[in-house]
Amino acid sequence: MRENKQLITIKGTRDGLTLFIDDSCSFEDAFIELNEKLIEHHASREEPRVPVTIKLGNRYLDLEQTTRLQELIERDSHFYAQEFESNVIQKQEALLWKEESEVKALTRIIRSGQVLEVKGDLLLVGDVNPGGKVVSTGNIYIMGNLRGIAHAGSDGDRNAIIAASYMKPSQLRIADYISRAPDYESDGVYMECGLIDEEKDKIVIDRLQVLSHRRKDLSGFERRMLNG
């Protein structure tokens, strides 16, 4: 059986090697064959190390298997494992992924002393009162008055934005940036958003319309799928 069908296929690309591992055989068989293949390969000259992308097809590798495979590939220090690509992920991981990329829609008033924390994007239909706080790992959209604190991208996503129908926040936080309301009494603004301005290196508040060219990939799901 093993003689008839190649379990390991190697292809050279511009970015290094791509290693296809058959996804219907056992891990041990594939491991043995890869070992043989690597022994056959003798790079005598002093070459720079070649990056290898490992395509696993519909195979799931646990952490131990990944480490073993990586050690095998990097054993003779001709190659290094750049990336493991698999069509499958664990359910747990998928759920986490889903949670982080969903828009959570909620209708309530966040009052003084209350904290609302969500994973992913938050769509709040209601107010955030002074002393109240909303935190999300993604973007925050508020259909209502934002008078308290909003913290978007709490896991460090600097591309996150905060949008509100009426903005008069006591603080805006995005990732590790914080901006606060001025000390003088000011009127709030309608239909605006807060985002990080890379050039000024701070949070700026601007009209919602600027989002269409400054955050083109706002629709969170695709963005996070791409960023992993």
Place this chain on the structure above:
Amino acid sequence: MGEAIVITSGKGGVGKTTSTANIGTALALMEKKVCLIDTDIGLRNLDVVMGLENRIIYDIVDVIEGRCKLKQALIKDKRFDCLALLPASQTSDKSVGTTEHMKKIITELKQEYDYIIIDCPAGIEQGFQNAVAGADKAIVITTPEKSSVRDADRIIGLLENKEIEDPKLVINRIRNHMMKSGDMYDVDEILQILSIDLIGIVIDDDEVIKASHKGEPVAFHPNSKASISYRNIARRILGETVPLQSLENEKGVFQKVKKFFGIRS
């Protein structure tokens, strides 16, 4: 079967006790059977405002700890037969008693009275938890000051988790000229922030202070704006639709005539 209403605010000094006394008195004026409960244990005031201080023999802590029967601790008001007061203790502290004790007392009082008005202590600790435990409804008191509105907001948030109907709002101590000049929140701003139903507004009135100094709730005499306000609140509690009082001070015939002809002063 009666109804228990807790009067609360979070912040101290906004007029919980005064409001309790006056709403209670106004309800009693309409011939409802009313029992006031002071739950501010250790800092009791309600008996002083009602002028019943020297009639206290037993208090709520005696009831909780079983030294007397509930009926023995109730003080009948000197003006109305249908009004009673369950005073707080002055010697223990706020943490005395549990929510279970309060629920039991209130259930017992509900058999006898139409309205049980509970005066809540300031703060959000055990005393607050006890006071709201047995209540069916809540009235939140705030003044047009920022700090007081903030605390009211917090209290409304805490009440959301309890088995209580949506709280109603009383805005107390309104100073019209300051609201107009923007030095204080105005009624609309407060309602926008708190987004709960308004059940009454009370103007800051010297008569209120005079009356509580005398130990006679201001609602007893219908000669001041505050008194009318409290009576209106009581009528709204009974389900009547009463328009809000005008905040303007009508100064005399001349003003009235001007108003009649639509001339703004």
